[in-house]
Amino acid sequence: MQNYYEQHVFIDLPNAVIQLSFVGTLALSFMRLMGPVAQLMEPWIGHKGVLVIGCLCKAIGMLMAGFATQVYQLYLFQGLLFGCGSSLMYYTSLTLTPQWFTKRKGLALGIVASGSGIGGLVVPFIMTSINSRLGPSWTYRILGFICLAMDLSACILIKQNPTFQSEKKKKKLSDIIQLNVLRDIDYVLWVIGSDIVLLGYFIPFYFLPSYGHYVGLTDAQGAVLVSISSAFNFVGRATTGYCADYLGQLNTNILFTLVGGLSCLLIWTFAYNFGALIGFSIVFGLFCGAYFSLLSPITMLILGKDRFPTGLSLLLIFNIIGVFGPNIASAIETSLLRSVGPAYQPFLSYKLFAGICYLVGVLVFVFLRFRINKNWRTLL
Template sequence: MSNKDTICSNEQTKNIVVVDDDFEDGGYGWFVVMGAFMVQVTSFGVMQEYYQENYFGTSQQLNLSFVGTIALIFTNICGPLAQILTSMWGYRIVMIIGTLCVSLGLILAGFSSQIWHLYLTQGILFGIGASLMYCTIMGVAPLWFNRRRGIALGITASGSGIGGLVIPFIMTPINESLGPGWTYRILGFICLACDLVAVILVRPRVPVPRQRKRLGDIIQLNVLKDGNFLLFCIGSMVALLGYFIPYFFLPSYATLIGLSKLQGSALVAVSSACNFIGRILAGLCADRIGKVNTNIIFTVLGGLSSFLIWTFATNYGTLMAYSVVFGLFCGSYFALLSPITAQLLGFERFPTGLSTMLISNVVSVFGPNIASAIENGVSAPPYFTYKMFSGAAYITGALILCILKLRLSRNIFAKL
């Protein structure tokens, strides 16, 4: 490629957007990636299982599960708020606010005695803070890179995999010795330390003028008139319906087939570790074979892993193999969300596109709830519905992404 990154450059593409990329690729941007990585490390959900077993009981399992759901919803829908505040006060102040919300959300959750306390703290307050941090870093980090944008954002997105791997091992000994209250508070201070690194390191490549934006300036639904972006949005939303299901149900499925709780936890930990590796791998592949191509390949393999491995997994070894394969390929969307959105819309409409994608992700949060409703409504072996639903969601999403690729270029080997 030349120094011009031509977006959607082919005869069939209606909109051709050319972005001036005449700047040093990376440079200080790698420090921005470091800060953004630390933000992603702190994007985790904690403690619901412990509260269920020791405080509220299994009768409150459904109500307690909505703590994480509320956090994910607010993380996704508050993107426009992050952009409005950034236009008024700048990136650093918004990140400071986000850091305080994330930290206070967890610290105050340590004083919870009712489920609705967790809704307000770990759900709403933590979710708002996570959204302010995530939308800020994802609006800044891509602009520091050109040829290595894929690997840079892959490293950034891999932080959540590290968080999912490391945080449980920090939580368990603290929880056993100090109890859930102090576990929450200590996690709050860990988030404070990680996010402060981002506050210090993350800054835009070029100064951004302060000009207050209105909600109408940010939520511009006309981006959905772009057929290519609409396909990416729908395909990603459908595929993500299957993303959370293994992480929700693998431990209980392991218990069903006679494995221990420790083995069930190990499955999730290994999958999180492979998720970390897979997102970096997705970034590397994106820089070499194209972002859309990589996303399609990874999405197909993620779906096939549920169909061909989890379906027949009746022992620990096979389940561990599934955890490895699914973890490697399930998270490409998170690594490639920003670069594909920028590729399809150009950087001028990128903020609007990013907010639209995040809002659409709210639908995907309910994937486990939809799968559970189907599981309870059909006559099938236990967990069979979850396996089929996860695999079908990924494969259906991949087929929609294939239509996107064909719209961009009829040449199936084109680097897109």
């Protein structure tokens, strides 16, 4: 949709790329910001109530985005409202899933995290087809109804393990956000490394269609690239969880993140045709999403069961920093285009920025790994 709005709707908007990229940034920010709110709501209305409110916020956000004629309206509906609803559903499902597993917990969380890959596989084709026939307004409205149907199904299916029934005690924000976890150096390193990786994670998903248009691909081919990345992201996240049960959680995260970063620097940098971009989409999709499968078990590994809820909430809040990666990369790209001029190769900064973020994040994770246990053969 960003690519479409750039080319057809907000043609005369100054810095349209940067302004439109903030729509997704806001959605991702609120998706991480509302975790503590979900914890505050749960004793009052139960996990089912939190899920239903999240479902309605998502659907209404998409439907109202279909009536937007200004960028700020997309900020409000697709960014704020949809993002808040996503957060309530995401955090609740993330905390309930580990209750059901004692063995193969990594694989279970990997499968749960891989769900977004299925959406990313299907949705681009739906959006491209609807948008070409009915325009962006109806694209958003139809997506709103799809969200409503799918999320209501999730509200019915997601359950709490009866043996983990929590006491219905009203909580204060101070009970949820316990800043003393920030005294744990290992946890701080985990937060820093994850934020650096996330700065690069979203860039290919945001800009592959635009890059495809730059090298001469059609809009449909651009949608195919995102779908391929998402499909292999689904496989990669599930595979990450499986490997974590045998290789260790931190070890697996380091390995997958390293390959994801190298794919940006060594494949995307030299990809100028559809075939090469398909290759990049496959490799990046397989290895880029390890963090999302392992954020929960690694946080528990570092902090333990008692401090885990606080650590997870703070981690998701700090991850807001990472979602500004596309905006930072867009600002760098715009600056280079202006300063270097025709000699500059467009989109090069996106490729390098994404790859370098991944590799710097790997260095932080390796340092963390050896702080916890210097024996590399130990499964961590």
